[in-house]
Amino acid sequence: MNGPDAPNQTRIHIEGESCAAPEVSAHMVRIHINREPYESPNPSTGEALYVLGDIPEHQKLYRETGGDEEDTSMSRDDDVVPLVGGEHFYSQDVMRVLVNGDEHEIQEEHISYAQVVDLFLGGGGKASNEYLVKYSHGPIENQSGVLAPGQKVKVKYGMRFRVAGTGES
Secondary structure: OOOOOOOOOOEEEEOOEEEEOOOOOOEEEEEEEOOEEEEEEEOEEHHHHHHHOOOOOOEEEEEOOOOOOOOEEEOOOOOEEOOOOOOEEEEEEOEEEEEOOEEEEEOOOEEEHHHHHHHHHOOOOOOOOOEEEEEEOOOHHHOOEEEOOOOEEEOOOOOEEEEEEOOOO
């Protein structure tokens, strides 16, 4: 049905006239997530790609790029993601750790004293041996303890670190 009463049609007004707006719709493209083929509307959103690929909360989705470029991390949100047919995405486990109550994502299975201090400083200072780093909620082999300069520990999802100045310089 055409005309002013047509259902589900956007109307635009141009200098006192009213007419139907041209329809803009997503078209379907074939993409791959973790080597499995999927049909997705293009454009899509980060959240829609996570749902389409059934990516669990403890994993992050990446868009493969060519050459020496780093693959692009996809946010789990409603930002528009333009797709290219044949594109490949993959997911990878991400560890979420808490450093003095602030959540951080890391992709390594181990974390060093220097890395924890750097997360604590937020890149705004120079890591040094002047901090006491305690950890808890770790994996079975290192559930809790003190991380000394030069050491590293195995991490698990939700592990907690507490960084405090020693007062020494």
